[in-house]
Amino acid sequence: MVGKASLSCILAAVLLVSPALSSNVKGVAPEKQALYQVSGNTWTCLDKSKTIPASAINDDYCDCPDGSDEPGTSACPNSVFYCENKGHIPSYIKSYRVNDGVCDPECCDGSDESSGLIKCDNICKEVGIQYRKHKAEMDAVLTSGVSTKKEWIEYGKSKMAELQIEKAKLEEQIAIMRTELGALEKIEEVAREKEQAARDSAAPVTVVKTDSKCPPCKVSSDSAAFKISSLRNHIKTLQEEVDELLTILHDMKRDHNQNYHDMAVKTAISGYDEFLVDYDIIKTERQEDVDEENIVEQADDAQEEEQDFTNEVVEEDTDPVVKEAAQGNVVSRITSAFVTKLEKLLPAKVKEALPSILLNVDEAERLQQAASKASDAVREKRNDIGTKENDLNGVNGKLNKDYGRDLEWMKLENECFEKDEGEYVYSICIFGGAHQKSNRDGANTNLGSFEGYTGSADNSSPEYYNKQLYSRGTKCWNGPERSVKAVFECGAKTEILEVTEPEKCEYQFKMRSPAVCPLIATKGEDETEARVIHEEL
Amino acid sequence: MPLRTWALACLAVLTLFVLSEAVKKEDFKTCSQSAFCRRNRALADSVNADAHWTSPYTLVKGSIRFSNNYMTADVQNTQTNNVLVLELQVLVDNTVRVRMDEKSPILPRYRDHEQFTLVDKAKPIKPFQSGKNTDGVVKIALDAERKIVVTPSPLVIEFYVKDEPVITLNDRGFFNFEHLRTKESHKPKMVKQKKEDGTEEEVEAPEEKDLWEETFKTWTDSKPRGPESIGMDISFNGFSHVYGIPEHASTFSLKETRGGEGAYEEPYRLYNADVFEYEMDSPAALYGSVPFMMAHRKNESVGVFWMNPSETWIDIVKTTEQAEGTAVQKVLNLVKPSSNKKSTKTHWISEAGILDIFVFFGPSSKDIFRQYTRLTGQPAMPQNFAIAYHQCRWNYINQNDVHEVDSQFDHHDIPYDVIWLDIEHNDGKRYFTWDSGKFPDPIKMQKELDQKGRKLVTIIDPHIKRDDNYYVCKEAKDKSLFVKQPSGDDYEGWCWPGQSSWVDYTNAESRKWWADKFKLDNYEGSTEALFVWNDMNEPSVFNGPEITMPKDMVHNGGWEHRVLHNVYGQIYHGSTAQGLEQRTNVPKRPFVLSRAFYAGTQRFGSIWTGDNMAQWDALQASMPMILTIGVSGIPFAGADVGGFFNNPSTELLVRWYQAGAFQPFFRAHAHIDTKRREPWLFGDPYTSMIRSVVRERYALLPYWYNTFQEAHETGVPIMRPLMVEYPEDENVFAMEDQYLIGSGILVKPVTEEGATQTNVYFPPSDIWYDLHTHNLVHGQGSQVVSAPLDVVPVFYRGGYIVPRRERLRRSSHAMTLDPFTLVIALDKQGEANGSLYLDDGETYAYAKAEFLKVCIHHCLCTC
Incomplete structure (x- = not known):
């Protein structure tokens, strides 16, 4: 029961009816004029949905569902209006901006306003000049910004590669140290056990101990000599294995294809290089030790010692040698020195067996010393590992940090910027914190620490990296914790343009930086083709 | 805008309180903390408690004068012998003015506000008929149906429509006109009080307190003029709904204020105040005051305007009474057997000034809006x-x-x-x-x-920062345009800029x-x-x-x-x-x-x-x-x-x-x-x-x-209560959650959290169309209507034509040349009426007839 009717009698006075009589249909781009050629008295909507009288084109009444019959009026809400803008860039504006009494800057030729409500001069010439000037400036900024950004990207990449290497290095070092730690822990364990065992049989041992320094330590020299000899054989075997491995690594270093940039291979090679340096030193030292040992061995030949099997799992040929106090000290010194040096070289399996060499060479006191020494070694190793792990965490932190799509933000890490806004000086350190310092009393207020990028909810969007949030600053009285939104636009250098407080205690830093300059240059964009999205001047 | 956040900043302790409590009720007076309200309410209580009470105010015989177009008479308070002058005027358009002031006050009482309130000089017209009988009962007839009856002793003024009093002044005898007096000449009212030993002694009545000085919290009001309040009870006989007296966060149909179920304990208060986080459902004063009240019953409305800009309190009670008639009716032999009816009885209390009441006979609410705005001015035409x-x-x-x-x-x-x-x-x-x-x-x-x-x-x-380098302050100071302290110096107080003064407008x-x-x-x-x-x-x-x-600051003229x-x-x-x-x-x-x-x-x-x-x-x-x-x-x-x-x-x-x-x-x-x-x-x-x-x-x-x-x-409201358009439909008399815009559009905004539907009352005398779909609403009266979050239930009223402009623009100015679309919502007979008004939208050229008003009529006939 509801009817609609246009109040045409009133409207006649104010409506401008401009049917498509002239050769050019208003609001249509030259290349699309052909679509408005009328054959006969009718015309078909561009979406082919309807055929209407030719006079209905641009009659300020919307006939076509796609709005195509009213390119020159505001009648169809879904239509666009073409402005030729001679002297500047042609553009399209939304139909509701046609004949609305506003001289749209996007339509500098004034063609959008023909109703008489307002007279819009053709200002395209001036606008064009201004636009080109502005654009040239912007292009210069963009060029400069983009080139800086590219440098930053390169910086970021190489820095990242360095970090990767460092990471691999640290990981390897830590792995090795962990192995060593394992061995040391074993040593410590055995030492502790022996110490305990010695302590368990403390009463008789202690009594004897006062009389003679090491009565239970009766080990035959022969047996010791045998053991040393078999140990030497074992070392020799190991040495051969090490040499073989060194050859393999040497060949790999020489023959690998460097262009593959295989991190595993690179890490192995750098590890090999370092090993070689250490290995040379160790090899020399070991030789000296072995020589020294030979002398001691000869001196001890005549003496007999008692064996003490405290560890059943210990293989016979590595059974510890127990000697008289003085001699025992010598042996202990040699073996311990030997073991320490070997440790770095020997496989874990061998190391497991080692403690037995060290043990039972002395009385309880020595056992205790040995045990605490072993503990010290373990502790020291753990500390070393901790340090390395910290380093690794640092490296990993950086590696996992989001420095932008192309690592362009890495260069700015911890760079700080300031802006004096009269009452306060505002500062921001990228990925660090933001502050507000009063110019009156110097009071410094924490406005927040870096939390993340907030340019878009979608981190794959190009805008994602254009905003940063610094949050959890000092709480406002009766308000929220202070925070800063740093909003970046492309610039030749990084700077704060303006600081505002759009909501209480929520600051906005308007900033510029090359980091957000678009890498795909918008420069050579076709200037003759009109864009539907208007160009802001 | 806003309020004293600065004050909170200074007073951290208070702040905690404010955060949890919102409005600080204790910042604002209750009736009992306002001495004149307390006195007048106490009087009402004592009258109610005393079955034999008679109002002391009587018309002085022989003082009644009928001049060309008004009546005057002296009214004496038989307790104090103070004499008032009653003035009764009939104005154009079913309006009556009743004024009372002291006959010879020791100081003039304030009536200058008339120049700020009334546009019309409220010129009286010659009544249709006037006269008095031998008992001194005055009758003034406006026309054949409407008359005013003034009974002399005690003074009662009644407004009749068709032999039935619709409004009665001093019906309950609460009328109280505190005459100006000097502190020296004031004789305190004494009451007897039993002492502990059983003997009686005379002491000052409790209402004598705070007559000459009054303290609220840390502020003391010096009250140099002493008591000068005015109280009057106004009964709306047979009217169960009254509206108006804004501004309160209260109901449209006003509540009772003397306690009981669904009633407030405090009177409605009119005292313009900046209330921080004001409370809902309260008679407490807010930012504005209009001492105007309209009463409505089936097909009839009446109204009163209590013209007084001083602090004012209004008590409301509703009674269901037997039709035994008032004292005056008995005197006049007018009692008719009729059914029980609900009446609304109000009690108006103002701190100062004179008694100046306008009574509007209506008979419709639209008539009353015209009658009231004829006096107080037309709503401005906006750009x-x-x-x-x-x-x-x-x-x-x-x-x-x-x-x-x-x-x-x-x-x-x-x-x-x-x-x-x-x-x-x-x-x-x-x-x-x-x-x-x-x-x-x-x-x-x-x-x-x-x-x-x-x-x-x-x-x-209006607060001007005290700063001699600020030209506005400097000029106002030099020209002595600020409100003054009693000492004559500029009044200063705190507001947004800090120390400020207020221009005396x-x-x-x-x-x-x-x-x-x-x-x-x-x-x-x-x-x-x-x-x-x-x-x-x-x-x-x-x-x-x-x-x-502070109330004792001084304006122009002292x-x-x-x-x-x-x-x-x-x-x-x-x-x-x-x-x-x-x-x-x-x-x-x-x-x-x-x-x-x-x-x-x-x-x-x-x-x-x-x-x-x-x-x-x-x-x-x-x-x-x-x-x-x-x-x-x-x-x-x-x-x-x-x-x-x-x-x-x-x-x-x-x-x-x-x-x-x-x-x-x-x-x-x-x-x-x-x-x-x-x-x-x-x-x-x-x-x-x-x-x-x-x-x-x-x-x-x-x-x-x-x-x-x-x-x-x-003067008819734009956002229009249904009772204005449907004065016969009792279902809508208290309706406040839906309303009309003009006459032709019904709106029921959804105001419940999570609601996806709502009840809409469709007055059955009309047919309705959904604004969005144009579909006819099926069913009448209360109907459930779907209202998901993207829908606001709005309806065209059958019989009305609504002009629209469908083009989306940036601003109203950008729509200047756009075509109109008329939505013609037909009534049951297939007809509709509407109008389209156009002018330049910014000047007063319309007053020189430069406008276009097209009345549109649509019918199914061939016209």
Whole structure:
């Protein structure tokens, strides 16, 4: 029961009816004029949905569902209006901006306003000049910004590669140290056990101990000599294995294809290089030790010692040698020195067996010393590992940090910027914190620490990296914790343009930086083709 | 805008309290803390307790005079022998004026406010018939049906329609006119009191307390004139609903105030006050006061206007009485057997001035709106932009911010007409100045807005910063235009700028000086695209009693602030409006939004309901509040969309936009501590929901303009209670959650959280069409209507034609040349009527007949 009717009698006075009589249909781009050629008295909507009288084109009444019959009026809400803008860039504006009494800057030729409500001069010439000037400036900024950004990207990449290497290095070092730690822990364990065992049989041992320094330590020299000899054989075997491995690594270093940039291979090679340096030193030292040992061995030949099997799992040929106090000290010194040096070289399996060499060479006191020494070694190793792990965490932190799509933000890490806004000086350190310092009393207020990028909810969007949030600053009285939104636009250098407080205690830093300059240059964009999205001047 | 956050800053301890408690009730008086209210209520109580009570006021025989067009008589208080003069006038259009003042007061009593309140001189006309009988009973007939009967002893004044008194003054004998006296000559009333030993002694009656000085919290009111209050009871016989007396966050149909179920304990209070986070469902005073009340029963309305701008309290009770008739009826032998009927009995208590009551006979509510606005002034005709959408926030922080918000509206295709700047825009809260750091080029800013047909509103408050380097302060000081202390020095108090003084707008020189401040040359950085917002004009004084000016401060002519408090903000509002009107050679209609208001405010512009909360109950309260303000002569009113304090949920914000788009003044506003809430910040679907309802407002602007024009001509509210259009339908007499815009559109905003449907009452005498679908509503009376979040239930009324403009534009100005679409909603007979009013939308040319009003009639016949 509801009817609609246009109040045409009133409207006649104010409506401008401009049917498509002239050769050019208003609001249509030259290349699309052909679509408005009328054959006969009718015309078909561009979406082919309807055929209407030719006079209905641009009659300020919307006939076509796609709005195509009213390119020159505001009648169809879904239509666009073409402005030729001679002297500047042609553009399209939304139909509701046609004949609305506003001289749209996007339509500098004034063609959008023909109703008489307002007279819009053709200002395209001036606008064009201004636009080109502005654009040239912007292009210069963009060029400069983009080139800086590219440098930053390169910086970021190489820095990242360095970090990767460092990471691999640290990981390897830590792995090795962990192995060593394992061995040391074993040593410590055995030492502790022996110490305990010695302590368990403390009463008789202690009594004897006062009389003679090491009565239970009766080990035959022969047996010791045998053991040393078999140990030497074992070392020799190991040495051969090490040499073989060194050859393999040497060949790999020489023959690998460097262009593959295989991190595993690179890490192995750098590890090999370092090993070689250490290995040379160790090899020399070991030789000296072995020589020294030979002398001691000869001196001890005549003496007999008692064996003490405290560890059943210990293989016979590595059974510890127990000697008289003085001699025992010598042996202990040699073996311990030997073991320490070997440790770095020997496989874990061998190391497991080692403690037995060290043990039972002395009385309880020595056992205790040995045990605490072993503990010290373990502790020291753990500390070393901790340090390395910290380093690794640092490296990993950086590696996992989001420095932008192309690592362009890495260069700015911890760079700080300031802006004096009269009452306060505002500062921001990228990925660090933001502050507000009063110019009156110097009071410094924490406005927040870096939390993340907030340019878009979608981190794959190009805008994602254009905003940063610094949050959890000092709480406002009766308000929220202070925070800063740093909003970046492309610039030749990084700077704060303006600081505002759009909501209480929520600051906005308007900033510029090359980091957000678009890498795909918008420069050579076709200037003759009109864009539907208007160009802001 | 806003309130004393600074005060909170100073008083951390209080703050904790404020945060949890919202309104600080103890900052504002109860009736018992206001001595004159306490005295008059006590009198009412004692009368009620005394079955043999007789009012001491009697007409003095032989003093009755009928002059050409009014009657006068002396009235004597037989207890004090003080003599009053009663004046009774019949005015045009079924209106009667009753005045009483002391015959020879020791000092004049305040009546100058008439010049600020009445537009018409309220000239009396010769009554149809008048005379008295031998008992001294006076009868004045307006016409064959309506007459006034004055009974001499005790004095009772009755207003008859068809032999039945509809309104009775001093019906219950509460009339009390405290004559001025000196403290020395005052004889305290003594009462007997039993002592402990059983003997009696005479002591001063309790009501003698606080007659000459009164202390509230830390403030002492010096009361140099002593007691001068006026109390009168007014009965609406046979009327169970009364409306009006804004501003309160209360119901449309007013509640009882003497306790009991569903009743308040306190009277409704009229005392313009800046109330922080005001309470819902309360008779407590708010920012504005209109002492106008309308009563309604089936097919009949009557009204009273109690013209008094001093602090006023109104008690309301409703009685169901046997038809035994009043004393007067018995005397006149008029008692008729009739059924029990419910009556509303009110008791009006004002602190000072004279008794000056206007009675409106109606008989319809629309007649009463005309009768009332004939006296207090027509609602101003707004400019086109004023009735469109307004975007406000405390604060758009700088010129870039304004530009950015402006551009975003275009970017998101949401129309708006006006952007507002709150108190942070100026230099240290010095009004008429700019913070040049934030707004380096306000003229450029306004020009940019103006190019799109948009306007800027700046806030200008009545408190002037005490600073000799501030020209406004300097000039007002030099010209002695500030309100004074009793000592004669300028009154100073605290407000936004710190130490401030208040311009005394009751002084004609002040008003002229103030209006001149708006000249484009005087108000630097202003253009014709700048309009004004008057806030804090209750006046709000942060360190004053009840957050306002002490009552013993002195205005022009030596009048105490006490006698005119409620009209202060209205005069200020008017001076500002005058300034805007005068700044161009061709006067243009001003736009000034005010927070304080009084009877007559409708002549100057719009008001809003002040600092509301972002809560559902505040959204609900906005409707009875605006309806009440509307029936009290001020049609151009609204509430802050979204709620001023706190952050609304997205759902609440959408629902509030839907309600606000269908309220006369449509402005979004937010406190400085809230999150930004411009419509595009919420994303779809919410942004689209807001966009669509703002667009609906714009599409209906021709209809709104039409309705504003109707209000301008007739005083009939724009946001119209159903009882106005359906005076016979008792179902709608108290209805406040749905209403009409004009006569032709029914609105039921959804104000319940989570609601997806709502009950709409469709008056059965009409047929209805859904505004969005044009579908006929099936069924009558209360119907369940689907209302998901994107739907606001709005309906066309059968028989009405609604003009629309369907093209989406940036602003109302951009729609100037757009074609109209007429929606013709046919009634049961297939007919419809409507009109389309057009004028230039900004000047007063319409007054010279430069307008177009087309009346449109559609029928099925061939006409």
